[in-house]
Amino acid sequence: MPVFPFSLHSKLPRVGTSIFTVMSRMANEYGAINLSQGFPDFRCSAELVELVNKAMKEGHNQYAPMAGLPKLREEIAKKTVELYNASYNPETEITITAGATQAIYTAIAAVVNEGDEVIVFTPAYDCYEPAIEMQGGKPVFIQLQLPNYHIDWNTVRKMINQKTRMIIINTPHNPTGSILKENDIAELEKILAHNHIILLSDEVYEHIIFDNQPHLSMARYPKLAEKSFIISSFGKTYHTTGWKIGYCIAPEILMNEFRKIHQYIVFSANTAIQYAYSEILKHKELYLQLPMFYQKKRDTFLNLIQHSRFIPLHTEGSYFQLLNYTNISKENDVAFAEKLIKEHKIASIPVSVFYNQKTDNHMLRFCFAKEDETLEKAAEILKRI
Numbered sequence: 310m311p312v313f314p315f316s317l318h319s320k321l322p323r324v325g326t327s328i329f330t331v332m333s334r335m336a337n338e339y340g341a342i343n344l345s346q347g348f349p350d351f352r353c354s355a356e357l358v359e360l361v362n363k364a365m366k367e368g369h370n371q372y373a374p375m376a377g378l379p380k381l382r383e384e385i386a387k388k389t390v391e392l393y394n395a396s397y398n399p400e401t402e403i404t405i406t407a408g409a410t411q412a413i414y415t416a417i418a419a420v421v422n423e424g425d426e427v428i429v430f431t432p433a434y435d436c437y438e439p440a441i442e443m444q445g446g447k448p449v450f451i452q453l454q455l456p457n458y459h460i461d462w463n464t465v466r467k468m469i470n471q472k473t474r475m476i477i478i479n480t481p482h483n484p485t486g487s488i489l490k491e492n493d494i495a496e497l498e499k500i501l502a503h504n505h506i507i508l509l510s511d512e513v514y515e516h517i518i519f520d521n522q523p524h525l526s527m528a529r530y531p532k533l534a535e536k537s538f539i540i541s542s543f544g545k546t547y548h549t550t551g552w553k554i555g556y557c558i559a560p561e562i563l564m565n566e567f568r569k570i571h572q573y574i575v576f577s578a579n580t581a582i583q584y585a586y587s588e589i590l591k592h593k594e595l596y597l598q599l600p601m602f603y604q605k606k607r608d609t610f611l612n613l614i615q616h617s618r619f620i621p622l623h624t625e626g627s628y629f630q631l632l633n634y635t636n637i638s639k640e641n642d643v644a645f646a647e648k649l650i651k652e653h654k655i656a657s658i659p660v661s662v663f664y665n666q667k668t669d670n671h672m673l674r675f676c677f678a679k680e681d682e683t684l685e686k687a688a689e690i691l692k693r694i
């Protein structure tokens with residue numbers, strides 16, 4: 310290819326290849342066990358694949374309605390009433406998206422304007438910041454507090470001003486595995502009582518929560534729900550991250566704006582897969598048993614590594630386990646993660662990459678959504694380090 314003939318003004322000049330891609334590439338290159346990326350190495354249910362197949366064979370291969378298949382939206386509405394005692398109108402308040410990532414981008418694009426501030430708690434999942442910047446908004450970062458990565462609500466109070474348009478929360482939390490508790494909700498309710506701030510609640514791990522704790526969806530709290538975009542993902546719940554289907558629920562006035570953007574980004578999401586999810590959602594046991602399934606994985610992994618020199622943090626939800634390595638090395642976390650791949654053949658994600666300032670607490674993120682055999686092999690390595 311000839312050299313590009315003029316200079317391009319990048320809209321996201323600081324964004325490069327993501328660490329997930331870098332770590333996975335290195336994991337392949339060095340033949341390492343890959344606990345870096347957040348997806349299962351086991352299969353989704355054969356019944357779900359059959360249902361997609363059936364929908365395709367029955368001819369459901371054209372565009373779905375813009376807001377999503379009505380049957381699927383109705384099932385989501387039923388589930389939201391049953392689990393969170395909240396009723397959303399499937400006609401006007403639920404939209405199916407091409408994964409949670411698209412829903413997050415769309416919600417931010419719908420309401421964040423030039424100069425608006427958006428509070429983001431770090432470490433944070435990586436798609437919030439660029440989506441805010443693309444709208445000319447300003448991410449305002451507040452660090453979660455160690456040792457258990459909780460929100461310091463006094464700092465939030467101090468950072469709120471006339472320009473604050475949105476607060477983004479994520480429970481259960483990637484990368485730390487922490488969850489919001491009732492006291493957090495009470496603080497949030499107080500803080501949002503007297504301003505016009507919109508909440509974006511990323512709840513993609515709503516069904517991956519442990520030790521019998523309830524998932525505190527914003528949908529449960531009318532005062533918060535009335536100003537929230539709540540976003541979830543079927544990819545996490547049904548071990549189908551590659552299918553990229555998620556959804557957003559929000560009051561009609563927010564959803565109207567959401568759909569204006571949604572229809573020009575994707576118009577609609579994959580039809581056959583929406584048919585399949587609308588059927589599988591009827592089998593409630595599948596999502597109701599998911600906490601136990603992943604809690605077992607968490608505990609298996611923790612038991613296997615208990616005699617290692619890594620110090621585990623308490624994971625309350627999500628499928629990530631943070632391990633602190635201060636007993637082993639003083640290296641920065643990126644260098645240490647690279648060394649683990651090259652010398653020990655195990656891949657993780659250094660937690661500093663989830664911070665705007667690359668804050669390094671000597672912490673690595675390991676994904677335990679893996680076959681027990683994979684976890685056993687990983688633990689063997691970790692115990693030797």
Ligand SMILES: Cc1ncc(COP(=O)(O)O)c(C=O)c1O
Pocket residue numbers: 347407408409410411434479482483511513541542543544550553554555
């Ligand atoms: C916190 C969080 N939000 C959103 C997403 C994106 O979900 P999806 O794959 O449905 O776009 C992920 C995926 O890892 C995530 O961890």
